[in-house]
Amino acid sequence: MNVEQHPYNTWIDLVSRRLGGQTLDCSDDFFAEMENLLKPEAPVFIVDKYTDRGKWMDGWESRRKRVVGYDWCVIKLGAQGIIHGVNVCTRHFAGNAPQKVSIEACSIQGAPLADTDWVTILETTDVKPDSDNFFDIDSSHEWTHVRLNIFPDGGVARLRVYGEPSINWDWFLPNEPIDLAFIKNGARPLACSDMFFSSMENLIMPDRGKNMGDGWETKRRRGGRECDWIIIKLGAVGSIEKVVVDTAHFKGNFPDSFTLEAVLLEPGKMPDENTQWQTVINKTKLSADAEHFYKDEVVSAGKHFSHIRLNMYPDGGISRLRVIGYPERG
Incomplete structure (x- = not known):
């Protein structure tokens, strides 16, 4: 099933830039900037395009991790709301996609801090390379931010967070x-x-x-x-x-x-x-x-x-x- 036909499209993309969605911070974006995660257009691949850091990729990509741990990116929802599903799209990340991902969320005023209490809404789950990875989210809480964790490293082209906006x-x-x-x-x-x-x-x-x-x-x-x-x-x-x-x-x-x-x-x-x-x-x-x-x-x-x-x-x-x-x- 392609993205346009997926049932999640009956909901709203809560991290859409049009609504004010914003990437706030990440552990590492050496190869490709975290801001690419929220681009509205579909990801593209340009065969012979390189930067001084390596292959240009249309997504968020961290360097190869040589220590224990994982990479993460914190994202402010453009509209607070209830999350029903996500798409962790690894399109064009064929040999450099993460092996697994998880997603946490919080509901706060302002930006998350070191002591922010994050709640897991998607347990650590395998993802396929060069694919749309759709996951249902079972939560009735209203969230303001999400944190995408990738294990152990790699690249994600786009993140879509589908749900119901709620009035503040x-x-x-x-x-x-x-x-x-x-x-x-x-x-x-x-x-x-x-x-x-x-x-x-x-x-x-x-x-x-x-x-x-x-x-x-x-x-x-x-x-x-x-x-x-x-x-x-x-x-x-x-x-x-x-x-x-x-x-x-x-x-x-x-x-x-x-x-x-x-x-x-x-x-x-x-x-x-x-x-x-x-x-x-x-x-x-x-x-x-x-x-x-x-x-x-x-x-x-x-x-x-x-x-x-x-x-x-x-x-x-x-x-x-x-x-x-x-x-x-x-």
């Missing part, structure tokens, strides 16, 4: 409105009608889209359903008071119009074909390459919801969606 209540003031649909506040896209050109995750990412590829865009439809749609689990149950629909960079392919619907479901329940959606914003025209702000148009202010469905007519691309409201405290 310590950051918000009492009764402060927040973006309930923001990925770093715990929101997560569950399903969409189509994402032929770009991922549905882009819709709730930080900042404005950097280009037309940094949004959610569907293919041109020729008949069939009335509109394209996306369902998002909000980061917290709350009311919806303001909405921003941003079509940045979508100039010849923005939707003609949209509606926004929402529903309040019991914890753990997922929307299905029987879900009774309530209107939040009635069908409204959109324009090219612009932020659209809605407050008076919200017809459900004060009601609480757990999930939203954005419908765009008939198809096209939207860069970002912001759903501002008052959350129920977790």
